[in-house]
Amino acid sequence: NAGVTQTPKFRVLKTGQSMTLLCAQDMNHEYMYWYRQDPGMGLRLIHYSVGEGTTAKGEVPDGYNVSRLKKQNFLLGLESAAPSQTSVYFCASSPDFPYTDTQYFGPGTRLTVL
Amino acid sequence: AQSVTQPDIHITVSEGASLELRCNYSYGATPYLFWYVQSPGQGLQLLLKYFSGDTLVQGIKGFEAEFKRSQSSFNLRKPSVHWSDAAEYFCAVGPSDGYNFGNEKLTFGTGTRLTIIP
Numbered sequence: 001n002a003g004v005t006q007t008p009k010f011r012v013l014k015t016g017q018s019m020t021l022l023c024a025q026d027m028n029h030e031y032m033y034w035y036r037q038d039p040g041m042g043l044r045l046i047h048y049s050v051g052e053g054t055t056a057k058g059e060v061p062d063g064y065n066v067s068r069l070k071k072q073n074f075l076l077g078l079e080s081a082a083p084s085q086t087s088v089y090f091c092a093s094s095p096d097f098p099y100t101d102t103q104y105f106g107p108g109t110r111l112t113v114l
Numbered sequence: 115a116q117s118v119t120q121p122d123i124h125i126t127v128s129e130g131a132s133l134e135l136r137c138n139y140s141y142g143a144t145p146y147l148f149w150y151v152q153s154p155g156q157g158l159q160l161l162l163k164y165f166s167g168d169t170l171v172q173g174i175k176g177f178e179a180e181f182k183r184s185q186s187s188f189n190l191r192k193p194s195v196h197w198s199d200a201a202e203y204f205c206a207v208g209p210s211d212g213y214n215f216g217n218e219k220l221t222f223g224t225g226t227r228l229t230i231i232p
Binding site: 004033035040041042043044045048058059090092102103105106107108 | 123157159
């Protein structure tokens with residue numbers, strides 16, 4: 001099993017450009033999450049999904065959209081990138097309610113917005 | 115709302131010395147508690163978790179943590195650190211009051227960076 005994979009690993013955008021980050025998991029997990037990690041702020045939840053076709057807002061959803069069309073994939077979109085979205089983005093998945101099981105993390109995507 | 119505080123931003127210890135990383139949580143009931151480790155350039159890996167029962171929890175890589183309800187704490191310990199333990203450590207809390215769409219998420223602390231000196 002590859003676990004949780006993220007594409008791309010690095011990306012540089014100009015302000016106003018759009019992009020999509022892809023998260024894929026091969027563990028048949030129901031739950032998937034997108035976090036951003038910024039220095040001194042730990043991980044903050046952007047959006048999450050409790051199953052195929054469902055999504056919900058996390059702590060910092062503004063400026064991001066997500067889609068979960070297939071159970072194994074969770075896409076994070078930036079429609080008009082801003083410098084404040086420069087961050088490291090982590091995807092995670094878990095097989096059951098996250099407070100009864102473990103979240104498995106991908107290796108991260110480092111995004112710079114100029 | 116649940117919250118997690120890791121009061122130490124950065125800790126430096128000598129290789130072979132003991133380690134304790136502090137974590138305090140705020141939650142109305144007994145939460146589910148986790149410690150994750152992040153090595154440089156990597157994603158997060160679960161070290162250990164507490165759901166119920168014995169308040170001293172053993173994890174991977176020789177780590178343990180103790181849940182103390184009276185202090186709202188879940189401190190991580192290791193008796194003798196190795197150079198490979200240098201990383202960032204995150205405490206996290208999750209709800210334990212049953213499934214309710216919208217409260218499934220974990221809340222992470224801001225992390226403690228551990229440096230090991232020879």
